[in-house]
């Protein structure tokens with residue numbers, strides 16, 4: 001670009017020449033910005049949803065093309081989030097599309113150096129067997145003062161902020177019914 005064109009392209013001159021004194025419109029357009037298109041332009045559907053990460057429940061608009069997610073953004077109609085998403089909510093497209101997403105249960109046996117893949121039924125049976133065995137081995141009817149406690153200190157639960165209210169309700173019910181007393185959630189810290 002010659003010197004005359006470069007000077008003419010200078011932002012302050014463009015703002016004065018176009019009357020766009022605050023540089024919010026015409027003065028800040030360039031050939032490359034004029035060629036930009038919204039990433040949602042090709043979407044054939046928009047699906048209303050809720051961010052799955054935490055109990056705030058920010059509303060999302062999911063733009064879809066050919067049953068594939070194009071983009072996820074905040075829903076301005078939500079009285080809770082008013083179109084905003086925090087960095088975690090803004091990245092939820094990766095939960096579905098990331099090539100690092102795991103589709104099998106990954107398990108490393110005690111002492112092993114390698115991970116192995118388990119099917120979900122096998123993994124669930126292993127977890128249930130260990131809970132039952134630990135509960136049997138560590139069950140306390142009475143504490144050291146002979147007070148009835150009916151509990152186990154052999155296991156507990158620490159939930160994450162991605163759990164919603166309903167999941168936390170069920171986890172609390174389940175672990176209390178099993179006799180656990182160490183029931184906590186990371187979102188309370």
Ligand code: SF4
Nearest residue numbers: 051053054058086089
């Ligand atoms: S993780 Fe962020 S975007 Fe998602 S519900 Fe919570 S605050 Fe909203």
